[in-house]
Amino acid sequence: MIADFHFLRPLWLLALVAVPLLVVVIGRRTDVRAQWQGMIAPHLLDHLLIEKGGKRRFHPVHLTAALIAIAAIATAGPTWQREKPPFVEDTAPLAIAIDLTATMNATDLSPTRLERTKLKVQDILALRKGARTALFAYAGTAHMVLPLTDDANLIRTYVAALSPGIMPVAGKNTGKALQVVEDALSGEAVPGTILFMTDGVERTAFDAFAHYKGRNDLMVLGIGTADGGPVKTADGQFLTDATGARVRAKLDVDALKALQAASATQVATVTPDDADVRWIVRRIQTSFAQKTAEGLTRWYDAGWWLTIPIAILAALWFRRGWSVRWAVFVIAIGTALPGTRVEAAERSFADLWFTPDQKGQRAVDRGDFQGAAGDFTDPAWQGVALYRIGRYQDAINAFAQGDTAESYYNQGNALMHLDKVEEAVAAYQQALKQRPDWPEAKQNLAVAEKRKADKDKQDQDAEQEAAGLDPDQVQFDDKGTKGKEGTVPGAPQTAEMWMRNIQVSPADLLARKFAIEAKDAQP
Structure with missing residues (x-):
């Protein structure tokens, strides 16, 4: 702690030079003997000067000098420890990428590798209560299932819907999955962890892991056993090769070890108990603590503590007796008020010294965002x-009370939570008009536009379904035609579309979403 002691604004210490100069200059000006020494003979000067009460050692200039010295040190910002800035998450975000290749249906882990993976995800969510988690799925292509959310029940719902059958492209492309997940986390204020739950990482993806330059920690949990097991198909049968023999998928442990040696990726294999889950959560917390200590914390400014001696010394400038009466008044209030009103009295006392925005910041420091919302007068x-x-x-x-890029950006974020994607797109566009090179706004705009496109596609599919088309049939208008023009009643159609969309299972929604994304990604 002593080794970390320093000043945040050391140039203010130059004000300390004024302290001895002030004492010397004022001391000479108030020294009557020094003023008359050159005009009156020394043997007469002693009899002409009248010094009542003897020579005082403490003068007002000494009080002023002490105030200047303490104020200079306080303004310089003494510090020796770090703190997190306000509005920064206390827990690291986690992105889980689940392998949905056909071999994840191998039965060497009961009931299958994929089902065991889903149970492990639930265990991770249970140990990270309240933490934000994102969900991705990959095979030959990679897709976001859910963005970062602290809704564990929502994550469980979509984890249960995952299966190899919803993936539009067969195969495995772990390198592409890493890129998709990293892009999704690039706008986060704090570093997180990317966890791959897979039965193997192809060696062609090693370079992507070895040359990874992102802030997030990389982890791989190998799902399966070295002995392997037969692979189930969607119809409950077993996968066979060209000769009719059952395909036996094995976990390539050597490849996972090679991946760990070639990169900074932490690798582990699944265990029958929760040891693997606890290792994952512990690594996430350790990595987050290290990275926040490196760059996401700020030095705690302890200079404000010196305002206490400054106030005490400044009180000596008041008329004699005032400080005593003020002390009696404060003590009387503290003892006379009942316990239920002490908090109100403290708040009233704080009103004397802090502005509403300062009280709001104090509430934020305590984690009382509800109280801060009532204290702040600054709209932002x-x-x-x-x-x-x-x-x-x-x-x-x-936020709408401001007209800055930040106000529009914050409006867009709030609108996305309300699922008002069209308004969010407009807000992000306004922010980028004022700050064209704002990377976070560009990323959020892309997410909003993608979500808007998905919603438009769902509405279009619902309209086709209402017109008598097969709801599970995905059709692409390659010729660019717009279909028939017509008038559709607004309210009844919207209600019908909503009810029909509710009846679509999460697996169907994901399959449709992944198919559209895969087609859009084709050159």
């Missing part, structure tokens, strides 16, 4: 506090 800070407690519409109203 009030909007952030409202955003943190989930009052997204109120946050939008607060």
Whole structure:
């Protein structure tokens, strides 16, 4: 701790030079003997000067000098420890990429590798309560299933829907999956962890892991056994080769060891108990603590503690007796008020010294975002506090009072939580008009536009379904035609579309989404 002691604004220490100069200059000006020494003979000067009460050692200039010295040190910002800045998440985000190749249906782990993987994901969610987790799936292509969310039940719902049958392209492309996950996490303020749950990483993907330059920690949990097992198919049969023999998928442990040796990736294999899950969670927490200590924390400014002696010394400038009466007044209030009103009294006392925004910041430091939302008068800070407690519409109203790029950007984030993607797209576009090179706004705009396109596609499919087409049939208008023009009643059609969309299972939605993304990605 002593080795870490330093000043955040050391140039303010130059004000200490004024302390001895002030004492010397003022001391000479108030020294009557020095003023008359050159005009009156020394043997007469002693009899002409009248010094009541003897020579005082403490003068007002000494008080002023002490105030300047303490204020200079306080302003210089003494510090020796770090703190997290406000509005930074306390837990690391986790992105789980699940391998959905056909071999994940091997039965060497009961009931299958994929089902065991789903159970492990549930165990991870249970140990990381309240932490944000994203979900991805990959085979020959890679896709986002869910963005970062702290809704564990939603994650469980979509994890249960995963199967190799929803993937549009067979094969395995772990390198592409790493790129997709990294792109999705690139806009995060804090570093996280990317966890691959797979029965093997192809050696052609080693370079992607070895040359990974992102901030996130990479982990691989090998699912399977070295002995392997037969692979089930979608109809409950077993996968066979050209000769009719059953395909036996084995976990390539040597390849996983080679991956760990060739890169900074942490590798482990699945265990029958929860030892692997606890290892994963422990590694996530350790990596997050190390990375936040390196760059995402700030030095705690302890200079404000020196305002206490400054206030005490400054009180000596008041008229005699005032400080005593103020002390009696404060003590009387503290003892006379009942316990239920002490908090209100403290708040009233704080009102004397802090602005509303300063009180809001103090509430944020305590983690009281509800109180901060009521204290802040600055719309931007009030909007952030409202955003943190989930009052997204109120946050939008607060952000809308500003006309800066940041206000539009924050409005877009809140609108995305309310699933108002069209308005979010417009907000991000306004932010980019003012700050064209803002990478976070560009990334969020791309996510919003993609989500809008997905919703438009779902609406189009629902309209085709209402017109009598097969709801599970995916048709692409390669000729660019727009179909028939017509008038569709708004309210009844919207209700019908909504009810029909509810009846589509998560697996069907994911299969349709992945198929569209795979087709869009084709050159």
